Amino acid sequence: MELYRNTIFGFYRESDSLIHRIDPRIKIILLFIFIIYMSFVKTFSEIILIGIFLFFIIKLSDSSFLYILKGLKPVLPIIILIWIFQILFYMGEPGRIFFQWHFIRISSLGIKISCLMMIKAISIYFISSIFFLTTELISFTNAIERLILPLQKIKFPSHEIIMVGVIAFRFVPTLIEELERLMKAQIARGANLDRGNFIIRTIKLSGLLIPLFISAYERAEDLILAMESRCYRGGKGRTGRISKKFKKLDFFSVIYVLLIFIFIFLLVRYFKLP
Amino acid sequence: MKITVRQIVIAGILGAIAILLGWPVLGALPIGFIPVPNISGHATIMHIPAILGGVLEGPIVGILVGGIFGFASFYMATTISPNPFFSDPLVAILPRLFIGLISYLVYTATKKINNSVALIFAGIFGSFTNTIFVLGMIHLTGKGNFLAWLIQVLPQAIVEAVIAAIIALIIGKAIDVYRGSRGVKAK
Structure with missing residues (x-):
């Protein structure tokens, strides 16, 4: 694991x-x-x-x-x-x-x-x-x-799209850790994740996916609060680090x-x- | 077009889940792959975050999550778990943008009947959007005949649709409950 x-x-x-x-x-x-x-x-x-x-x-x-x-x-x-x-x-x-x-x-x-x-x-x-x-x-x-x-000049939200990608790749390691913890917790309770036909497996998998989604949502709410309280307004007038x-x-x-x-x-x- | 902070963050985190579900782990199938007797050997649940993004947060989040999923699939197919058919961004990324959009449309159209039914339909249609649009794009870019591909992936497509319906229902309900407890308004 x-x-x-x-x-x-x-x-x-x-x-x-x-x-x-x-x-x-x-x-x-x-x-x-x-x-x-x-x-x-x-x-x-x-x-x-x-x-x-x-x-x-x-x-x-x-x-x-x-x-x-x-x-x-x-x-x-x-x-x-x-x-x-x-x-x-x-x-x-x-x-x-x-x-x-x-x-x-x-x-x-x-x-x-x-x-x-x-x-x-x-x-x-x-x-x-x-x-x-x-x-x-x-x-x-x-x-x-x-x-x-x-x-951006034609009102295309370029900066926002990049931000979505950055957040996604930033959160992969955090969520992998979370998933590992969840799997261990479920296995300790006797869950057998890789047995049964696909419907049974799906239902077993939801024992991992529900907590994963909820904890992801919790992290998202925290991040939204943090970004909004710092008045995040996208990349208006920002220049790149590397040009x-x-x-x-x-x-x-x-x-x-x-x-x-x-x-x-x-x-x-x-x-x-x- | 304006994207709010909320949409950016939720799309990012759902995108992270999509990447995580399909990322190869040494010596094991990724968590999001469920074995099916089929040509590729497994059905994926990587597209489910895109479906849920569309259903729970609206079309823009759905499209963004689909884009992240598509990019992850393109990157993995070219590098760490090779698959020559998905190493083309036109096949891997473009069709995936529509998953969230179509799930959202189906969900809003069937919402009046019953929330659970709407979630199930959104899962099924989102899943078939993935299959059919990807195969269509493979056909258009000249990498195979649509029908010949469909015959090969039909068992997988059906299994994926069933799984997507179950998971969309379960997680959609769970997140509704969670939002109710936090007092977050649903879109």
Whole structure:
């Protein structure tokens, strides 16, 4: 029952690579560009070109391909099962049909498109992993704050949203401790939390969840009182603790990535690669 | 749009519970995972704080808690408990914003019948919002066919809805009692 000691935090790998040095704001924007572009990929040649691009990113970020791939090992059976289901229940144009039984069928196009889907998902996993390997959680949250703060001008509550995130992550360790205490108390009373079917387990779980929610609410009421009595009024007129300026590297990275994507896009469309 | 101190703090703490329920613990399933014979092997209760946020404190808190839950799910799927389908913020974060909103709408619509019934409906609809919107987003971003996914996760979706209904009812009632004792006005 040593929940707190056995809880896993952190993923970041310290280094001074090129990708590490890019401003986190830029990295977030580039990540989104990559993910949105990936959503529209429809051909294998595009995937291969993006794979080459990903390979260079991994090399530049000083992390290893195998290290990220190893992370996928525990979910590999699930991915394969999902892939098989995608093939069996493929609804679109079939191409050549190998096998058919009612609405279940195995077809050439079904296999091709399902493979494409799985590779897409895995390449997005790769790019997101590289992002978190090269960006600390702290600088990530700072970057998000600085990205959405300008939206305050159009009455978007950016500061408040950041505050919600800060409170949430601040209270996780406190609540883990609380939960550990509650579990010990329940077990001492003879509770057997991991037996029975899901309804019985849910009802048993509520013996933990009710006190957890109530104590969370109590803490919330205290915090509300404390903040209101100190006249908390959001982040009006506040400046950031860290004010980073964009460097040359940031501009170049955006230009390079955009150029690469435009190049891949045009190459595949112009030559009508498969 | 104005967010009060109360909304900020309650959303933050409910968000903390959502993170806590799904955070991996070495050698054990997280507390919020209940084993189900299914493709992912478990049903989650991580979305329940978002449902309760929407029901108890209004749509804004629901959306904020959903956002925190989505972010936690995105971060965990990319780093400590890998899952390639949730390592995309469009799948992990965007659909989760609607959990609290839809639970709130369902709750206010059915509140006139009976408070308990409304809580149960909010739990069921909030849970199905999570399933259907996530699968829809997986379909839209080209990571799979909606129907093929639905067939695989249907047992989990149903179990999640049942669990969400039970827990939303129990905790909704408990917090109502707690508020009554503190004299805090319900929204």
